[in-house]
Amino acid sequence: MATTIQVSNLKQGYGKTIVLEDINLTVHNGEILGLIGPSGAGKTTLVSTIMGMLRPQEGTVTVLGQKMPNRKLLAKIGYMAQTDALYSALTARENLKFFGAMQGLGSADLKKQIPYAAGIVNLNPDLDKYVKDYSGGMKRRLSLAIALVSNPDLLILDEPTVGIDPELRQQIWAELHNIAKEGKTILLTTHVMEDAEQSDQLMMIRNGIAIAQGTPDQLIKDYQVKTVEDVFLKAGRQQDAHS
Numbered sequence: 428m429a430t431t432i433q434v435s436n437l438k439q440g441y442g443k444t445i446v447l448e449d450i451n452l453t454v455h456n457g458e459i460l461g462l463i464g465p466s467g468a469g470k471t472t473l474v475s476t477i478m479g480m481l482r483p484q485e486g487t488v489t490v491l492g493q494k495m496p497n498r499k500l501l502a503k504i505g506y507m508a509q510t511d512a513l514y515s516a517l518t519a520r521e522n523l524k525f526f527g528a529m530q531g532l533g534s535a536d537l538k539k540q541i542p543y544a545a546g547i548v549n550l551n552p553d554l555d556k557y558v559k560d561y562s563g564g565m566k567r568r569l570s571l572a573i574a575l576v577s578n579p580d581l582l583i584l585d586e587p588t589v590g591i592d593p594e595l596r597q598q599i600w601a602e603l604h605n606i607a608k609e610g611k612t613i614l615l616t617t618h619v620m621e622d623a624e625q626s627d628q629l630m631m632i633r634n635g636i637a638i639a640q641g642t643p644d645q646l647i648k649d650y651q652v653k654t655v656e657d658v659f660l661k662a663g664r665q666q667d668a669h670s
C-alpha cells in the first residue's frame with residue numbers, strides 16, 4: 428500500500444513552547460486516520476504541520492511523496508478548518524465556485540462537482556442562499572463541501588462533525604468511507620468517540636505525546652477495555668502514572 432502521509436520524529440511548537448514531542452505517523456492511501464485528544468493536546472498543530480502551514484522544528488513530514496512545506500501540494504489537499512473560512516456576502520454556490528477554482532477546477536468540473544459535494548452534506552436546496560443567512564451547522568456543512576469539491580487525494584478535516592446532527596453525521600460517514608474506498612486518504616481530528624470508532628486507524632494525543640496508536644479494535648483488545656473512550660481514559664491514566 429502506498430503511503431500518503433509520513434511523519435517522522437516530529438517536534439513542533441510555537442517559539443520556545445513545545446507542543447508536540449517525537450510524533451511518528453504513517454497513513455496509507457485509502458485509510459481514514461482519526462486524531463483524538465483533549466482540547467489543547469496539539470491536534471490542530473499536527474494537522475497544520477502536515478499541511479505545510481507550519482515548518483517542523485525537528486523531524487520531517489512527507490505528503491504524497493513530497494517533503495512539506497510544499498505550496499504546490501495544496502491543490503491536492505482538501506482542508507476543512509476548525510473555524511469556517513467562508514465569504515458570508517456570497518452564496519454557498521459562489522463560495523464553492525471560488526474555492527473550487529482555487530483548487531484548479533475548470534467550469535465543466537465545477538458544474539459536476541458542486542452538486543456532488545453539496546449533496547453529501549444535504550445543501551443542494553440551499554446553495555443559492557447567502558452564507559450570512561446560514562446557521563452554524565449549515566456553515567460547517569458548507570466548509571466540508573468545499574473540502575470535498577475538488578475530489579482531493581488527501582482530505583484533512585479538523586473537527587468535521589461539530590454542529591452536525593446524528594442522521595447527517597451517519598450520511599457523511601458513509602460518504603467518507605466511499606471516498607476512502609476510491610483510494611483517497613482522510614485525516615480528521617475529533618472529540619467525538621463515534622467518529623473515532625469509524626476511523627481505520629487512531630492516534631491519541633495527550634500533552635503533546637502520542638499515547639496510543641492502532642486500529643480501534645486492536646486498541647480495545649490491547650487495553651482490555653470495551654470502548655475507544657475507555658482506551659483513551661486508560662492510556663491517559665497510564666501516562667499520568669509514568670510522569
Ligand SMILES: Nc1ncnc2c1ncn2[C@@H]1O[C@H](COP(=O)(O)OP(=O)(O)OP(=O)(O)O)[C@@H](O)[C@H]1O
Pocket residue numbers: 441444446464465466467468469470471472473509
Ligand atoms: N499560534 C499559536 N501560538 C502559540 N501557541 C499556540 C498557537 N496555536 C496553538 N497554540 C498552543 O498549542 C497548544 C496546542 O494547540 P492545538 O490547537 O494544536 O490543540 P488541539 O488539540 O487542536 O485543541 P482543540 O481540540 O481545542 O482544537 C495549546 O496549548 C495552544 O494554546
